[in-house]
Amino acid sequence: MYEPQWKRPTSKAEALAVLGDVGEDAVVVAGGTDIAPLISKCRIRPRLLVDISRVDDLKLLNVGPGSKGGSAAIGAMVTHGALARDEGVSEVAHVLAAACRTVGAPQVRARGTIGGNVANASPAADGAVALVALGASAVVESDGNGRREVPLPEFFLGPGQTVLRPGELVTGITFAAPSSVARSAYRKAGQRNALAIAVVSVAAVHEPEAGTVRIALGSVAPTPIRATEAEKLFESGWLDASDRAELLGAVAAAAARDASPIDDIRASAWYRTVLVEVLTRRALEEVCL
Numbered sequence: 001m002y003e004p005q006w007k008r009p010t011s012k013a014e015a016l017a018v019l020g021d022v023g024e025d026a027v028v029v030a031g032g033t034d035i036a037p038l039i040s041k042c043r044i045r046p047r048l049l050v051d052i053s054r055v056d057d058l059k060l061l062n063v064g065p066g067s068k069g070g071s072a073a074i075g076a077m078v079t080h081g082a083l084a085r086d087e088g089v090s091e092v093a094h095v096l097a098a099a100c101r102t103v104g105a106p107q108v109r110a111r112g113t114i115g116g117n118v119a120n121a122s123p124a125a126d127g128a129v130a131l132v133a134l135g136a137s138a139v140v141e142s143d144g145n146g147r148r149e150v151p152l153p154e155f156f157l158g159p160g161q162t163v164l165r166p167g168e169l170v171t172g173i174t175f176a177a178p179s180s181v182a183r184s185a186y187r188k189a190g191q192r193n194a195l196a197i198a199v200v201s202v203a204a205v206h207e208p209e210a211g212t213v214r215i216a217l218g219s220v221a222p223t224p225i226r227a228t229e230a231e232k233l234f235e236s237g238w239l240d241a242s243d244r245a246e247l248l249g250a251v252a253a254a255a256a257r258d259a260s261p262i263d264d265i266r267a268s269a270w271y272r273t274v275l276v277e278v279l280t281r282r283a284l285e286e287v288c289l
């Protein structure tokens with residue numbers, strides 16, 4: 001019978017010390033919404049589970065009007081539900097609140113954490129896609145090697161793969177809070193309207209004063225990605241564009257070229273490419289016009 005050992009640290013320092021001691025043998029459990037199904041289906045059999053759900057130092061949330069134009073910080077154990085409900089997050093980083101509102105069902109949002117969403121490294125992870133559009137970094141800490149901030153596009157190596165080394169923990173997320181005039185949006189298409197993993201998702205953050213936009217795409221590459229060619233086209237044309245709606249159409253078409261989707265059980269690559277263009281255009285119309 002499978003009987004893993006459990007450790008339940010109650011502080012960040014204790015969690016890092018436990019992970020430092022046991023290294024590769026340990027698997028972190030945050031909300032458990034990704035990992036518990038894997039264990040119950042016998043896909044993984046970790047010998048040691050480190051449950052970080054009692055670590056209050058990882059539940060701090062500093063995203064509010066005070067952080068506008070400054071730095072925003074979210075603890076790894078903050079849940080999707082908390083981010084979806086938080087007024088400061090809605091005001092400063094609307095795209096993140098909107099993305100978290102689309103995650104699973106209320107039960108999943110009550111347990112699932114932003115740290116788990118990022119560390120799980122699914123290309124479809126809603127919170128992660130919004131964070132990529134916000135230009136966020138994962139804060140990674142360990143007992144021996146201190147603290148580093150890894151920009152999310154570098155943090156993800158592939159589906160389920162990250163730069164995390166044994167003994168390391170994602171302790172939080174940080175990003176430069178968008179300016180007070182910035183606007184952001186999240187668009188997601190799934191196989192149904194609720195409790196659905198994204199077939200395609202698009203997150204956009206527009207900074208009107210700078211004439212820039214950041215566009216992130218989910219479920220169309222091995223990791224969440226930035227639509228870099230689309231962003232460049234926007235930046236080269238936005239301030240002078242005589243027909244901005246036409247420019248947004250061209251930017252959306254460029255985003256579809258930035259994507260490299262595959263056929264899978266949820267959708268074909270062709271359909272995903274079409275969806276990227278449609279959802280990007282809708283997101284851009286919401287934040288730019």
Ligand SMILES: Cc1cc2nc3c(=O)[nH]c(=O)nc-3n(C[C@H](O)[C@H](O)[C@H](O)COP(=O)(O)OP(=O)(O)OC[C@H]3O[C@@H](n4cnc5c(N)ncnc54)[C@H](O)[C@@H]3O)c2cc1C
Nearest residue numbers: 030031032033034035104112113115116117119125126170
């Ligand atoms: C029914 C259902 C519906 C879902 N719908 C969606 C959806 O619509 N959108 C979506 O994005 N996701 C969805 N998910 C997936 C899941 O809920 C999210 O990815 C969630 O954010 C995972 O967080 P967690 O705290 O539960 O992670 P866990 O399951 O606890 O951990 C996930 C992985 O990350 C690692 N990990 C967790 N926290 C850390 C940390 N701080 N540092 C290092 N490693 C860590 C764990 O070891 C594990 O490998 C769904 C899941 C279920 C069961």
